[in-house]
Amino acid sequence: MSTQYDMFEIEQRPAPTGNRPGPRRPVGMSEDDMVRYLQATGRYRILSKLESRRIVTDVDDAFPLRGIVLDTETTGLNARKDEIIEIGLVAFSFNAVGQVGEVHAVYGGLQEPSGPIPAEITRLTGITDADVAGQMINMAQVKALVGPADLIIAHNAGFDRPFCEAFSPIFADKAWACSVSEVDWAGRGFEGTKLGYLIGQAGYFHEGHRAVDDCHALLEVLDQKVEGSSITPFSELYRASQKSRVRIYAEHSPFDLKEHLKGRGYRWSDGSDGRPKSWWIEVDEHLADDELAWLQTDIYRYDANPPMQSLSAFDRFKA
Structure with missing residues (x-):
């Protein structure tokens, strides 16, 4: 036996046994009713389709700052030789305490690279050579969005910023924030x-x-x-972006202690990008002395003075 609710049927089953009675099944369910019913059973988790925010052109004085959520698709991982094949930008407003206002503009564009797109990149992104043939990113639109931005956010800014700076100088003098490393997701x-x-x-889901x-x-998750x-994730991210950090290069550190450094969170620089060839770490400014x-x-086991570099959001995540 079954009872029909709107466009689907739910099998009538015996009431669950145990101390906790199951939820009653209302008749004539709306979509919201169906979601609440399924969640109440404890057997389902409901994901809502992520809908893009509408674009609002009016400026609200309560949100005077401008942010950009940015994403790129590229032909590879090396910003010195690989190329951007797609860029996405969502421009939004926010205020000094990290509250998000409205989306004011959106741009997405494809770019034909100088050579074929590797098969692995097509598999990951779905972008084919046919998709990008004859395509060119509209730099006038990119500059119109990026020019007024007070902050650019990328989900792994250490990847996107070098590609963007190699693509156009409009990105070079902007403050950047990383939604991977500057939010305590755990x-x-x-x-x-x-x-x-x-x-x-x-x-x-999207x-x-x-x-x-x-x-x-990303904007929905951050907000x-x-x-x-x-304290939304974006508020946390914005606060983190305003803090100065210090990059310390453990030059000439003993080779046999490399695992000790890795365990502490140090990463290796091979010197090819102009940085010292050494293990390095970034810490908040107030933790640099420690x-x-x-x-x-x-x-070192002596009073060494390794190279140190002070970094703000304008310097971080550069190549």
Whole structure:
């Protein structure tokens, strides 16, 4: 026996056994009713399709700052030799405490590279040589969005910023923020930092791995409000972007202590990008003295003075 609810049928089953009675099944369910019913059973998790925000051209004085969520698709991982084949930009307003206002403009464009797109890139992005044939990113539109921006956000800015700066100088003198490294996703209960994980755990799903779609999705995740807290991920990200950080290069550190450095969070630079050839780490400015003391005690074992570089959002994530 079954009872029909709107466009689908739900099998009538015996009431569940145990101390907790199952939810009653109302008749004539709306879509919202169906969602609440399925969630109440405890057997389903509902994901909502992520809808792009509407574009609002009117300026609200309560949100005077301008942000850009940016995503790129490229022919490879090396910004010195690979090329951008797609860029997505979503321009929005925000205020000094990190509250998001409205989306004011959106741009997405394809670009034909100098050679064929590798098969692996097509598999990952769905972008084919036919898609980009004769295509060129409209730099007038890109500059119109990026020019007024107070902050550019990318999900792995260490990847996107070098590509964008190689593509156009409009990106070089901007403040950048990284939504991977500058939000404590684990502390917010997320199990990973990949955008797909964040979208799913935030209760959404979205279409495909295309640049503009990913920009819309990232903005929704960053602006997600949790009951009882006024600190959204975007607010946390904006605060982090305003802090100065210090990059410390452990030059001439003993080779046999490299695992010790890796365990501490140091990364290797081969010197090909103009940085010292050494292990390095970035720390908040107020932690720099403690990190230097650790190096002197645990690595060098003398009063070494390794190279240090102060970084703001205007300097971070550069190649």
